[in-house]
Amino acid sequence: xxxxxxxxxxxxxxxxxPAHAAEIRVAAASDLNFAIKEIIAGFEKKTGHTVSLTPGxxxxxxxxxxxxxxxxxxxxxxxxYAQQLEKAGRTEPGSVFIYGTGRIVVWxxxxxxxxIDKLGMESLxxxxxxxxxxxxxxxxxxxxxxxxxxxxxxVYARVKSKIVLGESVSQAAQFVQSGAADIGVIALSLxxxxxxxxxxxxxxxxxxxxxxxxxxxxxxKGSSSAARSFHxxxxxxxxxxxxxxxxxx
Amino acid sequence: xxxxxxxxxxxxxxxxxxVLMIVGLPLSYWVAYSQRRWKFLVxxxxxxxxxxxxxxxxxxxLVLMGPRSPLGRGYEFMVGRGLPFTFEGLVVASTLYSxxxxxxxxxxxxxxxxxxxxxxxxxxxxxSWDTFLRVIVPQSWTGLLAGFILSFAHTIGEFGVVxxxxxxxxxxxxxxxxxxxxxxxxxxxxxxxxxxxGLLIFSFLxxxxxxxxxxxxxxxxxxxxxxN
Numbered sequence: 001x002x003x004x005x006x007x008x009x010x011x012x013x014x015x016x017x018p019a020h021a022a023e024i025r026v027a028a029a030s031d032l033n034f035a036i037k038e039i040i041a042g043f044e045k046k047t048g049h050t051v052s053l054t055p056g057x058x059x060x061x062x063x064x065x066x067x068x069x070x071x072x073x074x075x076x077x078x079x080x081y082a083q084q085l086e087k088a089g090r091t092e093p094g095s096v097f098i099y100g101t102g103r104i105v106v107w108x109x110x111x112x113x114x115x116i117d118k119l120g121m122e123s124l125x126x127x128x129x130x131x132x133x134x135x136x137x138x139x140x141x142x143x144x145x146x147x148x149x150x151x152x153x154x155v156y157a158r159v160k161s162k163i164v165l166g167e168s169v170s171q172a173a174q175f176v177q178s179g180a181a182d183i184g185v186i187a188l189s190l191x192x193x194x195x196x197x198x199x200x201x202x203x204x205x206x207x208x209x210x211x212x213x214x215x216x217x218x219x220x221k222g223s224s225s226a227a228r229s230f231h232x233x234x235x236x237x238x239x240x241x242x243x244x245x246x247x248x249x
Numbered sequence: 250x251x252x253x254x255x256x257x258x259x260x261x262x263x264x265x266x267x268v269l270m271i272v273g274l275p276l277s278y279w280v281a282y283s284q285r286r287w288k289f290l291v292x293x294x295x296x297x298x299x300x301x302x303x304x305x306x307x308x309x310x311l312v313l314m315g316p317r318s319p320l321g322r323g324y325e326f327m328v329g330r331g332l333p334f335t336f337e338g339l340v341v342a343s344t345l346y347s348x349x350x351x352x353x354x355x356x357x358x359x360x361x362x363x364x365x366x367x368x369x370x371x372x373x374x375x376x377s378w379d380t381f382l383r384v385i386v387p388q389s390w391t392g393l394l395a396g397f398i399l400s401f402a403h404t405i406g407e408f409g410v411v412x413x414x415x416x417x418x419x420x421x422x423x424x425x426x427x428x429x430x431x432x433x434x435x436x437x438x439x440x441x442x443x444x445x446x447g448l449l450i451f452s453f454l455x456x457x458x459x460x461x462x463x464x465x466x467x468x469x470x471x472x473x474x475x476x477n
Contacts, residue, residue, distance in 0.1 A: 025418060033435050052419040055431060067315060069334040069416045170434040177436060195436040 022049045022226035025070060027061040029077035029215070030170035031102055031142060034193035035246040036075070039239045049226045057168035059139025065090055065220065072227035074218040075234070077102060077169075078141035082216040095219035099234045100248030102213035103188040104145050105202035109179050116203040121153040123183060123203070132162050133181035135169035142169035145210040146185035152209045176200075188247035215248065250443050253420050254428035261336070261424060262404040265343040266351070269400045270393075272344065273351035277396070278381065280352060281359035296349045303346070303409025310342045310414050334416035339424075342414045346407060347400040354399060358392020359385060391462045402455040406448070 082096040135143035150156035166172030176184030191202040314332035332338035370380040408426040415422030432441040
């Protein structure tokens, strides 16, 4: 197979296939999109291991893990996924811990005419709002929290037809950040990122308006010792400091 | 630009096109020359990925490859690990997904070979295999090239099937199109734009190449005979 050999050579030559000693495959709910990159950078620097990251909605990632996707650590945006995976026999027993609690915000682009600080949840009812971006409640905990908060404040029934669903909370954030949607209910952790801060403003939804968004660090069955150390890293002072900066409590 | 994802896509497309040249050639030959009455059914099956939503194909592939199907279990028993979320699984899925892009141009090229030449070879006692290699292939090489290039390009651009079967694992199943999707969600528009532009230029070059060859053939005696 000369062709294959040549191809491998070419790809290696491009530096495309680096060889790593220990690679840890991490699946992370996409509310972590920005925070996790900083956490991983710190971990890699300290340990010399490499972390490969797959972002997604907790529901989709959880399904993939049940079907045998080869992840070692799963950072889910809801405790229920830990229970689900435990039942499916995919977790290391007793490994699950909660590394933080997520919050949700109402987010508007910079040029929006809506005064979110004054209106709060009522912002969603503003006449200028044509579309509201949230994560898909079917497989994203942040979507369920958004719906719960809207129901609690009696706006859900009135705005239901204006809701557009992102595949994950980060896609919902992208919808509203790009201006494609007028307003969004997204994760505080995403709203706290630099690109989102530059593009708009947010109003923090009181935690009492939705079920708590407990973030679970799950070690999956058959994980390496390197994976264990990353799992543990999620509650190290370095990681906790970063998580705090992104609004996790 | 994410070079790792680009490398994964290039590897996937090379493997898929290589498999398709092996599987696709006899199939194209059969589609071009068979006199069976139910041939149209096979042609329809081969063309299915052109109209079927990638999610439908991806869903079926996931179920078929999964640990609950006899096929998936058989593979796992022989190889030691399952097909979903692996590079090999992506090659299997992409082979089906890009099948029409190999078979249609090649079969079309085979059909344009002058029947008299083929029969002349036969009457001279040349075997079917030799006729194929020495008469049919030399006269339809632009079709073969188009089949290879189109399936390669189509695999590079595939998204839905890869998302469902591959599971977005960096270095293994995260292809360029998925990388762009991820980058947009992470608000890395600059990176998404750079990779997108790369793909746009690549696709344009590929199609220019294919149509360029087609024109040259049409100017001569034979036509490449795309049927899309």
